[in-house]
Amino acid sequence: KAGVTQTPRYLIKTRGQQVTLSCSPISGHRSVSWYQQTPGQGLQFLFEYFSETQRNKGNFPGRFSGRQFSNSRSEMNVSTLELGDSALYLCASSLGFFTAETQYFGPGTRLLVL
């Protein structure tokens, strides 16, 4: 069974640009969560989607947005990039409503903002 896949794996952008990251959950999983991981702040929850609806949201500015498609694939978008947005962005999928025990993480997309 294929795991959670994230594309691209690495990305370099400049300040002011926008970026879209993609996450394909494990087949059959309907919940997708996004996290930002930085050395200083650790793992921070961004948002969770279930059946194309955002169920939960972390404390990030409106520049961070996401969506989920009918096939459960999810994208997150960051507009007007700032240097501080450089991070590893992790996606995790779970079978139903967010349950940590059934949540599997992808390898992440490493974003560098110059």
Add this chain to the structure above:
Amino acid sequence: GQQLNQSPQSMFIQEGEDVSMNCTSSSIFNTWLWYKQDPGEGPVLLIALYKAGELTSNGRLTAQFGITRKDSFLNISASIPSDVGIYFCAGQTSNFGNEKLTFGTGTRLTIIP
């Protein structure tokens, strides 16, 4: 954002030694989880704890859910090279619609040859 206090930040041990790390919070959690992250990978769930005072093992790993529900502990016995990585604790509330995870700052485990 909120973080859990995890200690120690890093550990340098020899193969075969036991390891202990802990996580504390100012908030109560209904679930405590422990993850391991290898370089270039996402975190992998090691142990989940659901009840105050609960002690759960997974092979050489043992974790405990603190009685106050504000802390948790992870022990690794007889460490081996593949134990190297970053260990994270995470707390979760069970409020429906607000089940997001709050992560600890991580403990980086290094095994000295």
